[in-house]
Amino acid sequence: MTQEAASLSEERIAYLERLVHQAKTAAAVFTQYTQEEVDRIVKPMVSAAMEQAQYLARLAIEETKLGVLEDKAIKNMVAAEFVYNYVKDKPTVGVIREFPERGLVEVAEPIGVIFSLTPITNPTATVIFKCIMAIKTRNAMVFSPHPKAWHCCHEAVRIMAETALKHGAPEGVFTCVESSTLADNAYLMHHKDVRLIDATGGPGVVKAAYSSGKPALGVGAGNTPVYLEKTADLDMAVVDIITSKTFDNGTICASEQTVVIDDEIYDRVLKKFAELGTHICNEKEAELLGRTLIDPETGFQRPMAVGQKAVDIARAVGLAVKPDTKLLMAPIHGVGREHPLSVEKLFPLLAVYRAKSVDEALKVCVDVNHLGGLGHTAVVFSRNDEVIRKFSEVINAGRIIVNSPGSIGAIGGIYNDMVPTLSFGCGTGGGNSTTDNVNVYHYLNIKRVARRTQAPMWFRVPNQIYFNMNAVQNLRQFPSRSTIIVTNPVLEQIGHVDVVRRNLPPQTMVHVTVIPEAEPEMKVVMQGLEALQFYKADQIIALGGGSVIDAAKIMKLKYESPEADLDELGAPFLDIRKRVFQYPVEKTNRLRLIAISTTSGTGSEVSPFAVLLDKERGRKITLADYSLSPDVAIVDPQFVLSMPKGLTADTGIDCLTHALEAGVSVYASPYTDANAMQAIRLVFKYLPIAYEHPGDEEARTMMHNAACIAALAFSNASVGVNHALAHAFGARFGIAHGRANALMLPHVIAYNAAVPTKFMPSPHQRAYTAHKKYAMMADLLGLGGDTIAEKVKNLVAATEQLLDRLEVPRSIAELGISKEEFERAVPDLVKIAFDDPSWPTNPRMPLLSELADLFWEAYRGRGTAKAATKAA
Amino acid sequence: MATNSLSFKVSPEGVVPGLKEALAKLNGAQCEVVLDFSSVLRIGPKALRAMESLASAADEKASKVVLRGVNVSVYRVLKLMQLARRFSFLT
Numbered sequence: 001m002t003q004e005a006a007s008l009s010e011e012r013i014a015y016l017e018r019l020v021h022q023a024k025t026a027a028a029v030f031t032q033y034t035q036e037e038v039d040r041i042v043k044p045m046v047s048a049a050m051e052q053a054q055y056l057a058r059l060a061i062e063e064t065k066l067g068v069l070e071d072k073a074i075k076n077m078v079a080a081e082f083v084y085n086y087v088k089d090k091p092t093v094g095v096i097r098e099f100p101e102r103g104l105v106e107v108a109e110p111i112g113v114i115f116s117l118t119p120i121t122n123p124t125a126t127v128i129f130k131c132i133m134a135i136k137t138r139n140a141m142v143f144s145p146h147p148k149a150w151h152c153c154h155e156a157v158r159i160m161a162e163t164a165l166k167h168g169a170p171e172g173v174f175t176c177v178e179s180s181t182l183a184d185n186a187y188l189m190h191h192k193d194v195r196l197i198d199a200t201g202g203p204g205v206v207k208a209a210y211s212s213g214k215p216a217l218g219v220g221a222g223n224t225p226v227y228l229e230k231t232a233d234l235d236m237a238v239v240d241i242i243t244s245k246t247f248d249n250g251t252i253c254a255s256e257q258t259v260v261i262d263d264e265i266y267d268r269v270l271k272k273f274a275e276l277g278t279h280i281c282n283e284k285e286a287e288l289l290g291r292t293l294i295d296p297e298t299g300f301q302r303p304m305a306v307g308q309k310a311v312d313i314a315r316a317v318g319l320a321v322k323p324d325t326k327l328l329m330a331p332i333h334g335v336g337r338e339h340p341l342s343v344e345k346l347f348p349l350l351a352v353y354r355a356k357s358v359d360e361a362l363k364v365c366v367d368v369n370h371l372g373g374l375g376h377t378a379v380v381f382s383r384n385d386e387v388i389r390k391f392s393e394v395i396n397a398g399r400i401i402v403n404s405p406g407s408i409g410a411i412g413g414i415y416n417d418m419v420p421t422l423s424f425g426c427g428t429g430g431g432n433s434t435t436d437n438v439n440v441y442h443y444l445n446i447k448r449v450a451r452r453t454q455a456p457m458w459f460r461v462p463n464q465i466y467f468n469m470n471a472v473q474n475l476r477q478f479p480s481r482s483t484i485i486v487t488n489p490v491l492e493q494i495g496h497v498d499v500v501r502r503n504l505p506p507q508t509m510v511h512v513t514v515i516p517e518a519e520p521e522m523k524v525v526m527q528g529l530e531a532l533q534f535y536k537a538d539q540i541i542a543l544g545g546g547s548v549i550d551a552a553k554i555m556k557l558k559y560e561s562p563e564a565d566l567d568e569l570g571a572p573f574l575d576i577r578k579r580v581f582q583y584p585v586e587k588t589n590r591l592r593l594i595a596i597s598t599t600s601g602t603g604s605e606v607s608p609f610a611v612l613l614d615k616e617r618g619r620k621i622t623l624a625d626y627s628l629s630p631d632v633a634i635v636d637p638q639f640v641l642s643m644p645k646g647l648t649a650d651t652g653i654d655c656l657t658h659a660l661e662a663g664v665s666v667y668a669s670p671y672t673d674a675n676a677m678q679a680i681r682l683v684f685k686y687l688p689i690a691y692e693h694p695g696d697e698e699a700r701t702m703m704h705n706a707a708c709i710a711a712l713a714f715s716n717a718s719v720g721v722n723h724a725l726a727h728a729f730g731a732r733f734g735i736a737h738g739r740a741n742a743l744m745l746p747h748v749i750a751y752n753a754a755v756p757t758k759f760m761p762s763p764h765q766r767a768y769t770a771h772k773k774y775a776m777m778a779d780l781l782g783l784g785g786d787t788i789a790e791k792v793k794n795l796v797a798a799t800e801q802l803l804d805r806l807e808v809p810r811s812i813a814e815l816g817i818s819k820e821e822f823e824r825a826v827p828d829l830v831k832i833a834f835d836d837p838s839w840p841t842n843p844r845m846p847l848l849s850e851l852a853d854l855f856w857e858a859y860r861g862r863g864t865a866k867a868a869t870k871a872a
Numbered sequence: 873m874a875t876n877s878l879s880f881k882v883s884p885e886g887v888v889p890g891l892k893e894a895l896a897k898l899n900g901a902q903c904e905v906v907l908d909f910s911s912v913l914r915i916g917p918k919a920l921r922a923m924e925s926l927a928s929a930a931d932e933k934a935s936k937v938v939l940r941g942v943n944v945s946v947y948r949v950l951k952l953m954q955l956a957r958r959f960s961f962l963t
Contacts, residue, residue: 025917028952032914032945112952171917 004186015178016187020113022172023140024193027112029170030138035093041135041167042084048163049080049128056124056159059152064120066307071248075125075422082413082420083129087136087440096446103451108444110138112195115188117209119201121251121307121346122422123149124156126200129422131160131174137443140173142188144180146201189214196443200423210431217442218432219423222253223344223373224406225365227391228269229358230262232381236403238272240381241350244405246326250347251307254377254399254410254424257344258332258351258368260361266354270329278329279314279321286330289349290340292317299337301345310348335367344372358387362394369395374429379406398425398435412437454763455577459671459716460626462606467635467705469697474634475503478592480539482509484531486552487543488517491598496639500543500596511535519613519620520551522566528555532591539592542630543639545651546602549595550610553628560587566612570621572837583625595630598639600690600703601651601738603658603711605633620731622837629715635708637701645691648703649806650738652687655679655707656802657741661720662713663777664752664770665841666762672717673773677780679710684781684798688805720842721833722748725854728832732825733817742808746796747857749774753792756844770843800862811861819859826855876903884912891922898929898937905930906962910941920953927958938962 008016049056057072090096097106114134118126123145134141145153154176161174177184185205189197189212197216199209206218228237245256261269274280281289293305293313305313310328314321321328328349335342341351355361369378378397382388392400401409404416412418423438434442466474483504487497492514501510513531515524532540532555540559542552557564561584573579595605604610608629612621643651659679662672682702689699722744730740753771775791778784783798785791800810809815812822830851833839839846846854878897882890894905905926915923930937940962942950950956 022917025920025953028949029914029916029920031948031952 002186002190004183005190007183008187012184013187016184016191019142019175019177020188020191020193022175023113023142026170026172027110027138027140030140030173031110033093033138035091037168038093038136038138039088041164041169042087042132044167045132045135045160045163046080046084048159049132050077052156052159053077053080056128056152056156059155060124060149063152064123064149064307066121067248067251072125075122075248076128078411078414078420079125079129079422080132082411083132083422086413086420087132090136090440092137092440092444096444103453105449105451107447107449108137109447111443111445112139113193114139114141114196114198114443115191115194116141116143117185117197117199117201117205118143118145118149118153119205120146120149121253122200122248123153126422127153127156128160130198131157131164133440133443135164135169135173136440139443140170141175142194143174143176144185144188145176147180150179198423198438206431215433217423217425217434217438218430219426219438220253220430221344221372222257222376222424222426222430223342223368223371224254224257224377224379224397225368225373225395226256226259226379226406227361227365227381227387228259228261228265229361229380229382229384229387230264231383231387232265233383233403234265234269234272237381238269238276240403240405241379242273242276242278242327244407244409245350246310246348247405247407249307249309250345250349250407252407252410253344253346255346255407256350256379256405257373258335258342258353258364259329260353260355260364260368262358262361263354263356270352273327273329277322277324277326279310279319279325279327281319281328281330283331285319286332286341288317288319289328289330293345293347293349294340294343296340299340299343301343301347305345305347305349308347313347313349335364335371342368342371358390362390365391366394369397373397375426375432375435376424376430377401377406377410379404379409396427396429398427399437410437452763457667457669457764459669460608460629461712461715462629462633463631465606465633465635465708467708468701469637471634471636472499472503472596472638474632475500475541475594476505478539478594478632479505480508480592482535482537483511483539483541484528484535484537485510485512485541485543486528486548486555487512487514488545488548489514490517491544491639494642496543496598499638500541508539509535511537515548515551517547519547519611520554521613521615524551525554525558525612528552529558532559537591539594541594541596542605543596543598545597545599546604546611549597549602549604549630550612552593552595553604553610553630554612554623556591556593557583557623557628559591560584560589562588566621566623569625570612570623572835573624574840576624583627592632593630594632594634596634596636596639597704597707599643599647599651600640600700600707601654603655603707603714605630605635606708606711607715609715624837633708635704637697637704640700640704641695641697643694645694648687648691648694649808650736650742651707652683652690652703652738653742653745653803653806653808654738655703655710656683656687656799657722657726657738657745658714658719659683659706659710660745660749660777661722661842662710662717664773664843665714665717665720666760666765666843667717667841668773669717669764672713675709675713676717677777679706679713680777681780682706682709684802688802691806718841719838720748720752721839721844721846721851721854723838724833724836724842724846725829725851725858727836727838728829729812729855729858731832732829733815735815739808742803742806743810743812743858743861744854745803746799747854749792749796749799751850751854752842752844754844757847757850758845760840760843760845762843765843768843812855812859813861817859822855822859826852829855876901877906878903879906879908881908882912887912887915887919888922891919891926894937895922895926895929898926898933898935902933902935904936904938906938906940908940909943909946912946913943915946915949920949920955923950923955923959924953927955931958936960
């Protein structure tokens with residue numbers, strides 16, 4: 001209990017408890033009501049408020065001695081009719097909004113008991129407004145009116161409650177604290193059954209609400225700056241400002257406080273104000289007003305003037321004005337404590353400032369805005385859109401009212417299409433949680449029912465793929481004025497470049513760029529780029545393995561889009577569709593990329609990936625985007641007939657790993673599955689033959705096709721943890737990629753087939769399917785087995801047998817790496833593998849400890865995978 | 873130990889009288905009270921007050937009040953009022 005609340009008597013506490021209990025009961029019962037029942041209560045409440053608008057206004061005037069009867073009556077009517085017009089067709093019970101295309105439904109949940117503090121300045125209108133909103137949202141409300149407006153508010157609550165009850169609202173839905181005190185407020189603000197505080201009033205009340213620790217809507221003071229710019233419609237502006245500032249004698253917190261006028265129009269504008277009943281003060285009069293109406297101790301307005309008529313204020317301070325004066329206007333020359341009239345004045349006195357420039361005017365408006373008006377309201381009169389835009393940028397206000405009255409404009413629904421309200425959210429600038437015009441949605445907990453959605457998937461491949469022996473002849477159909485062939489020294493030596501040359505259309509100017517056999521470095525890419533630019537190439541033919549084709553992809557990227565930043569484009573991403581950095585769409589030059597693969601494994605001839613070695617920073621940049629995919633792929637086995645045995649094995653294993661990982665990827669689809677499965681079948685059948693009988697043309701052809709087909713799968717489904725482990729291990733110990741894959745492969749199959757420690761979030765998959773996919777692969781290979789576990793075991797065994805036939809090392813230990821050395825390396829290997837972009841599509845989310853286990857299984861090698869499968 | 877049990881069918885039109893009758897029976901004897909709510913679609917503030925009284929009486933006599941067939945909307949109201957924990961429920 002707070003210090004204030006501690007002063008309450010037991011009797012008073014019991015009374016407050018009764019009020020809250022009544023409201024709590026009503027709120028609980030209210031949860032059973034339908035939209036129709038709610039709407040049947042709201043409408044007669046609005047009618048009652050309209051009928052009693054003048055009566056309640058009169059009560060408010062008599063009690064508070066603030067404002068204007070007619071204006072208060074209008075405010076009561078706006079609070080009823082305008083708010084009703086906005087809410088009448090709005091669903092507030094059950095489903096309130098549906099977004100079928102997004103699979104989202106919003107369902108309304110009432111808040112329960114709302115504790116509402118209402119102000120002295122707009123007492124009955126605020127009660128009417130809040131009652132209508134509370135019923136519309138099935139909430140119960142305990143009111144604590146300002147002590148000096150208690151009777152009129154109590155009467156407004158009575159009228160609203162009786163009408164609501166008569167039309168079916170639960171008993172106790174509105175209650176009003178008798179003669180409320182600060183102690184009562186403190187007690188109720190902290191009450192466990194009060195779910196929301198809606199505080200409209202002075203800064204103290206709002207601060208108390210926000211300090212209570214309860215969710216709160218707090219709407220307090222403003223300090224509205226007005227910029228009257230030289231292009232404005234001056235007649236309209238002057239009438240609007242007078243209308244607004246004199247409305248209810250200036251008691252609306254959104255009303256204008258300081259008008260900043262451009263020098264060029266200053267005198268004309270003041271003349272117009274004077275003609276329409278404004279007393280323009282001289283410097284001495286302004287000083288008098290500042291001294292008497294603003295408390296020098298606090299810097300705030302004195303209560304004596306709030307809501308009073310201009311003539312009465314003038315009389316009270318000894319200022320001689322005409323009897324029909326409706327507004328006082330006093331010049332100021334700055335903003336802040338030393339310029340008392342620059343603060344909020346809830347009475348018909350406007351400060352006015354002469355600005356020499358737009359810049360000065362905006363700065364003064366910012367100063368006023370920051371002097372107690374942050375987040376509230378600001379007004380600009382101008383026909384210059386640039387001025388309006390700039391004003392909106394520099395002023396922090398929830399409502400920026402353009403070419404219309406501030407106070408009536410901010411209410412919404414009269415001069416503009418803002419939501420009608422009697423409660424202005426002031427955002428964080430005003431210590432509030434919202435800048436909205438408070439409305440029914442702030443009285444609801446909105447529940448979002450989010451159905452599982454399946455984002456559209458894709459299957460993207462190069463436009464043209466030519467395969468089988470002599471597919472290179474298809475080069476003849478691609479006319480080119482200037483072609484660059486990128487290749488490596490060996491392929492040039494053995495005559496492959498000549499084969500390509502012979503198959504190009506006549507008249508093609510050909511230039512050859514020979515690059516080293518290793519992974520491409522930036523300087524190699526730049527060398528190729530210079531050739532492309534020098535020869536003004538329109539076609540690039542990449543003849544080689546993965547490194548050459550990757551280099552050509554990057555050359556093309558930089559040639560077509562010189563501004564492409566490879567560092568940015570190589571930034572890691574989780575989902576290619578949501579990546580931070582997008583690849584350039586606009587192209588400076590156009591270049592056709594034809595990829596002719598000379599190994600059967602990487603699949604770079606159709607893949608959207610390229611790896612660049614950044615030697616200076618000792619790292620690799622992995623580029624991935626479908627714009628990198630070659631335009632044409634030529635899969636001609638004549639270029640792989642002479643491939644050495646070791647390379648045949650390594651690249652073939654890489655191909656198998658692509659297919660196996662794409663097959664169980666969380667991005668796998670029926671389209672990628674078809675390719676992955678076919679590639680697996682081809683590899684198991686033809687890789688041993690191609691390895692053991694390198695001259696077997698059929699085996700070479702099928703393995704070359706298998707590599708491309710597997711790449712079509714992983715280009716769309718990506719790979720998995722096997723590649724992450726192999727990348728880390730291969731880079732650290734200088735082991736060829738395919739060979740590194742081979743060391744991990746049986747262990748990773750067993751690992752993925754087991755029940756995961758952590759499932760990978762995968763909206764594209766309906767269930768964990770990796771083990772079933774492996775079983776399907778085993779079935780496809782005819783490996784036998786009655787259960788899924790048996791089939792997985794057989795797949796692991798078949799993979800081991802295949803690796804044996806390929807005579808690749810079967811354990812890391814076999815490579816001559818000592819246990820001690822490996823032990824030292826494992827922590828780093830784990831970190832690097834976990835940072836690798838390959839694994840996020842793995843079906844099983846790897847824990848760091850599991851990555852370490854997999855490395856150690858690969859270290860020990862043969863036999864470990866079999867044991868793991870058995871255990872699974 | 874055998875327990876006497878009294879059953880009442882609460883009608884939608886007479887929730888409050890039904891609860892009052894149950895309260896009277898509970899006050900008059902050491903027994904378990906079973907109230908059949910299956911035809912009650914919603915409850916109002918008066919019914920809630922009657923249920924609070926019934927729960928208090930049951931607490932005093934260390935008796936049990938069982939509510940049968942309470943629909944989920946009514947159950948939610950009892951939860952919001954922290955009353956659900958003071959009754960037993962049978963579907």
